[in-house]
Amino acid sequence: MRRRALSIRARLTLYFVISIAVVLGFTGVALVNLVHRSLVNSATNQVTDVMAQVQTRLATSPLPRKLLVLPMVGDVVVQVTDPGGHAVWAASSAIANEPVLARAKPDNASTTGLEALPVRNQADATILAALSQSTVQSITTSRGPALIFGFVDGASITHSVGVLLASVAISFPLLLVLAGGLIWLGLGLALAPVESIRRRVERIAARDLSERVPVTGGDDEIARLARTVNEMLDRLESANRFQQEFVSNVSHELRSPLTTLLATVERATNLAERADWASVADTITREGRRLDVLIDDLFWLARNDEGQIELRHVDVDLDDLLYEEAQRVRAMSGLVVDTSAVTPTRVEGDPATLKRMVRNVVDNAVRYASTQLTFSAGYDLNEAVVRIADDGEGIDVATSARFFQRFVRSDPARARASGGTGLGLAIVADIAARHGGSARFVSVENGSCLELRVARGGPAL
DSSP: OOOOOOOHHHHHHHHHHHHHHHHHHHHHHHHHHHHHHHHHHHHHHHHHHHHHHHHHHHHHOOOSSEEEEEOBBTTTEEEEEEETTTTTTEEEEGGOOOOOOEEEEEEEEEESSSSEEEEOTTTTTHHHEEEEEEEEEEEEEETTOOOEEEEEEEEHHHHHHHHHHHHHHHHHHHHHHHHHHHHHHHHHHHHHHHHHHHHHHHSOOOOOOOOOOOOOOSSSSHHHHHHHHHHHHHHHHHHHHHHHHHHHHHHHHHHHHHHHHHHHHHHHTTTTTTTTTHEEEEEEEHHHHHHHHHHHHHHHHHHHHHTOOOOEEEEEEEHHHHHHHHHHHHSSSEEEEEEEEEEEOOEEEOHHHHHOOOOOOOOHHHHHOEEEEEEEEETTTTTEEEEEEEEEEEEGGGGGGGGGGGTOSHHHHHHHHTTSSSSSHHHHHHHHHHTTTTTEEEOOOSSEEEEEEEETOOOOO
C-alpha cells in the first residue's frame, strides 16, 4: 500500500521547525557557554581583587599567632598558609575551620608562577567540591613569607548556569512551538491562492475549457502562476477547438470523394448493361487520386506535428527544382512558364521537403492560372527568395495569411473540382518555417504571386 506523502505545507513547516530547532540549539549552547565564561571571568577578577585586598592588609597590619578570620567578600574565600603549606594563618569565615585546602606548585605558564593543587582528603572533600577558580600567589606578611589561596564558591556559578539552562529548556521549546504555529499559518495563507487555483482547474471540464482561474493583483509568484495557468488553458482551448475543426474538416474532405465513389459504383452496378464503364473508371481514378493526395497530406502534417520528420542538411539547388517544375507544367498543361528570372540559387536543406514545398506552390498556381506562370529565384542577404506567380484572378494580399491555414481555400468549390485539399499551402508554410524562412503572398499588378524565403545556410540547429 502506497503511503500518503505529506503536503507541501506540512513538509515546509517541518523543515522550518527543524531548522529553527537547530538554530535555537546552537544559540542555547552558545548562550550558556557565554554566560558561564562571563561568570567565571567575573569571579576570577573578583578573586584577584580580594586577594590583593588581603595581601595589602596583611602587609600593613600585624598577623596574630592564632588563626585570623577574614570577612567574606561576595562569593570569594581566601586561605593564607605558611610557605610549606602546613599551617593555616588566616582564612575567610566560610572556611575558617578547614585545614589546608591546597598546596602551591611551580607553574611558568601562570601569571603568578604558581599553580594551586587541591589537597584531597576526607575532611575537606565536600568544601573542595563547592570551590572553583583556585588561584595562589606568594605574599609577605608581618610573620614572614606566606601563600595566599583564593577560591570562588562554585555553587553560585552552578546555580546561575542552572537557572539559565532551565530558562532555555522552557523558553526554547515554547518559542519553537510558537514559530511552528506561525509558520503553519503563514504558509497556509501563502498557499491558499495556489489551492484555490488547483480547485478551480480541477473543476474545469475537459469539454468546457472556457473557464479561467482568478488572477490576483500585482506581479508576485501567485499572480504569475495564475496568468500562466490561464495561458495554458487558452492553448488547450485553442488546441481542442483546432482538433475538433480538424476532425470535422477531414471528415468532410473524406466524405466527398467517398460519396462520389459509392454513388458511381452503385449506379453502375444497378445499370450494368447501360453503364459507361470508361466514365466509371475515370471517376473512380480521379476520386481515388484525391483520396491519395488528401491522405498523404494528412500523414505528412501528422508526422510534422509530432516532430517525426527529420530534415537532411545538404546543398539543394532551388533553380533546378523550378526548372523541373516548369518542364512538368509544360508537359501536363498548355500554360506558358516564364523562367527568365530564375538565377542559380543554392541553399542548405532537405531536398525532399523543399521539392514538395515548390511543387505544392506550383500546383496551386496552375489551378488558378489563365495562360501563364512566372518563376523567379535569387538571394536577398542571407535568404534565398523564390517567387511563383500566375495570371489568374488574383487574391486580396491583406487577408492572404489565412490561406496558409489548414483546409482553407480561396474558392472551395473550384478547388475541390480541381483536386485541391486545402492543405497544400499549410504544408508549404510548415516546410518554409522549418528551413528558417517563411511563405506569403505579395502584391503584383496582375494575378497572384507567392513568395518563398529559405535561410541560405539552412535552419538554425
